[in-house]
Amino acid sequence: MTFAVIKTGGKQYKVAADDVLKIEKLDAEIGSIVTFDQVLMVGDEVGAPLVEGALVAAELVETRKQKTVIIFKKNRRHNYRRRNGHRQLLSTVRITEILTGGAKPNLKAAAKPAAEAKPAAEAKPAKKAAAPKAAAPKAEAPKAEAASQAKAPAAKKAAKADVVDDIKLIGGVGPALEKKLNEAGITSLAQIAAWTAEDVAKYDDVLSFKGRIEREEWIDQAKELLAGKAPRAKADKK
Missing domain, CATH: 1.10.150 (DNA polymerase; domain 1)
Structure with missing residues (x-):
């Protein structure tokens, strides 16, 4: 199995296809393809310091904080004690390809989240369309009540339009x-x-x-x- 050694976030990682690893936080969207061009080694080929034309592509799975690490400081006989916590942000990536010779990564993996989100977006209008059917029996109410009910939503919309969502x-x-x-x-x-x-x-x-x-x-x-x-x-x- 072909493997590579990459450098990211000041650390080195030995990776192969389909490997999942946690690295320093990456500024990218979940599901997108990220590339690592600092490849120190591919198989038996060692870079000087980098392997020319080599590239490692990965899919960003998630970015979240890790477990809390406690930092405690104390000075004897000075009544000095300090206790703090730190939660490091790490990104989880799944290695998709190890490329050589200047080849470009396959970006199909980045389209998967968008394709899965489309059915959910198309299903929402169906739920909204069912709501007017339940309101049909209210048509028997007097015209005065119907007019007051029609004015109420308009007033709410006008009030909401003035709200600053900050x-x-x-x-x-x-x-x-x-x-x-x-x-x-x-x-x-x-x-x-x-x-x-x-x-x-x-x-x-x-x-x-x-x-x-x-x-x-x-x-x-x-x-x-x-x-x-x-x-x-x-x-x-x-």
């Missing part, structure tokens, strides 16, 4: 926390307003918020902002 409007969320939330896939108030108790526990652990979400009532704040209420003042936080 998670920094939540009291206690600044640029640093916004960056953490965006890296975890949270970009809107609607996502935070829909959080369950399990979601709160998950993000509190993943982002090391230490109970901040419940303490500062992020979910309630998000719902108030989506309803058109003004942001809570920082002086009102308890």
Whole structure:
């Protein structure tokens, strides 16, 4: 079996086709093809320092934080103790090809996630189309009630149009926390307003918020902002 030795993130890895390994974080989308051009060795051919024309292609499977590593510092007789935690971001990749002679990688693997996402997107309109059928019996109501019901959705749309969907409007969320939330896939108030108790526990652990979400009532704040209420003042936080 052909193998190669690649260098990425300041480390060297011996890889072969279909190998799955964790490496330093890569800035790429899940399911995309990434290439490693720093190939130190392919089979019996050793580079000087790199093998000319060699390339290793891989599919990015996921990027997530690893288990917490505790850093504890202590100075004797100085009452100095510091305890911190660190969770390293690593990317998981699956090696697809080991190429030589200047060959280019096959990019078909990158199209798989998009092909799988299409049936799900096409299935959503079918669910929405079924909703008007259940509302058909309401046609027997008086015209006055029908008119008031028609005005209510219009008023809600007008109110929602004025809402600024910015998670920094939540009291206690600044640029640093916004960056953490965006890296975890949270970009809107609607996502935070829909959080369950399990979601709160998950993000509190993943982002090391230490109970901040419940303490500062992020979910309630998000719902108030989506309803058109003004942001809570920082002086009102308890």
